Amino acid sequence: MAQRHLPEGGRGGVWEVRYEPVEPARVCRDCGVPAPVRSSRWRRFVHVPLGKAGVRLLVRCRRYECRGCGGAWEDDLSRVAADGRRLTERAAWWAVASVVLDAMSVRSVAATLGCLWDCANDVVPAKGMKHLAGDEHRLDGVTHLGVDEHVWRHTSRGSRYVTVVVDLTPRRDGRRDGRPARLLDVVEGRSGAAFAGWLASRSEEFRRNVRVVAMDAFAGYKHAVRKAVPHAREVLDPFHVVRLAGDKLTQCRQRLQQEATGRRGTKQDPLYRARRILLKTNATLTDRQRSLLDRLFGNEDNEQLKVVWGLLPEDHRLLRRARPAQGAQHDTRARPTASTPDPPTRPAS
Numbered sequence: 001m002a003q004r005h006l007p008e009g010g011r012g013g014v015w016e017v018r019y020e021p022v023e024p025a026r027v028c029r030d031c032g033v034p035a036p037v038r039s040s041r042w043r044r045f046v047h048v049p050l051g052k053a054g055v056r057l058l059v060r061c062r063r064y065e066c067r068g069c070g071g072a073w074e075d076d077l078s079r080v081a082a083d084g085r086r087l088t089e090r091a092a093w094w095a096v097a098s099v100v101l102d103a104m105s106v107r108s109v110a111a112t113l114g115c116l117w118d119c120a121n122d123v124v125p126a127k128g129m130k131h132l133a134g135d136e137h138r139l140d141g142v143t144h145l146g147v148d149e150h151v152w153r154h155t156s157r158g159s160r161y162v163t164v165v166v167d168l169t170p171r172r173d174g175r176r177d178g179r180p181a182r183l184l185d186v187v188e189g190r191s192g193a194a195f196a197g198w199l200a201s202r203s204e205e206f207r208r209n210v211r212v213v214a215m216d217a218f219a220g221y222k223h224a225v226r227k228a229v230p231h232a233r234e235v236l237d238p239f240h241v242v243r244l245a246g247d248k249l250t251q252c253r254q255r256l257q258q259e260a261t262g263r264r265g266t267k268q269d270p271l272y273r274a275r276r277i278l279l280k281t282n283a284t285l286t287d288r289q290r291s292l293l294d295r296l297f298g299n300e301d302n303e304q305l306k307v308v309w310g311l312l313p314e315d316h317r318l319l320r321r322a323r324p325a326q327g328a329q330h331d332t333r334a335r336p337t338a339s340t341p342d343p344p345t346r347p348a349s
Contacts (some may be wrong), residue, residue, distance in 0.1 A: 002018045003016065004016050005062060008054075012054070014053060021059065021077075025074075029071070030071065036065070037062045037063070039062075043061045045091075046090050046115045047091050085119075086165045093127065096127045098112075100132065139203075139206050145165060147213065149162070159189055161189065163191075167181060185198060192219070192220025192221055211232055216240040251281065253271055253278065
């Protein structure tokens with residue numbers, strides 16, 4: 001065995017280690033006669049990294065030829081890496097653990113190992129589908145689900161969207177038990193039928209244990225939940241709550257702009273200039289932006305916009321409350337009524 005350090009790959013370089021087979025396959029399988037070595041070559045494998053340095057194994061693979069029967073064969077290196085892969089078995093499991101447990105991207109895994117992206121991407125899904133997705137106990141203990149669509153394919157052929165199902169049980173009620181939310185499945189399509197089919201293919205025990213489903217405002221997902229898990233509570237996730245509120249504010253601003261000028265806004269119009277400022281939280285407003293809102297809300301024609309702006313969640317804090325009761329209490333304080341006096345800033349909690 002010999003080793004050397006090469007200034008290649010990532011910041012830690014690459015350790016190159018040369019090995020010889022411990023048990024060479026010299027005996028012919030057919031006639032049982034020891035055969036001479038005809039040729040040899042070095043096979044390169046990627047091993048588990050050593051700190052920030054990649055590890056590359058060079059294993060000598062000898063080729064034998066039987067003089068009696070004329071058969072030829074090579075050393076069996078399947079114990080190093082099965083199925084002719086470049087990654088060793090330990091490196092393959094290290095890559096899977098990095099993606100699943102440490103939330104590393106395949107690109108980061110490939111860079112750390114010192115191999116090509118395709119090499120790492122071939123191993124991670126294969127191991128995951130065989131040992132993780134096929135595990136019948138991987139859905140045990142799931143009580144809180146999250147579902148949303150995702151753009152998967154950026155081509156003109158095939159469905160662009162997939163439905164992503166996530167286990168939110170570790171983050172229930174704002175608590176953290178040391179585990180991150182984890183991906184459960186990816187289903188082609190973003191229709192309610194796709195999510196309903198996924199729920200229907202699960203066991204009766206799994207559907208019975210689901211108590212909460214977080215989703216966007218898509219009616220298809222809502223119908224799927226009411227059909228497959230009617231006892232579960234439907235929750236609109238915080239991102240879509242803020243987005244829907246911002247969309248309503250933008251629609252109100254655009255309507256007032258059309259009523260006042262009969263056209264779309266330009267950079268000279270106060271309503272258009274405040275289009276992004278109106279979507280900011282109170283804590284992130286600068287003095288100049290507050291002054292602009294003072295002048296904007298001082299105009300009686302913008303009274304409706306002022307009311308809608310005041311209804312937005314104050315700093316979105318009510319969406320991050322650990323308990324629903326606290327969120328409801330903060331929600332009452334943060335929402336001014338239409339008779340609230342003039343201050344352009346939202347009430348502080």
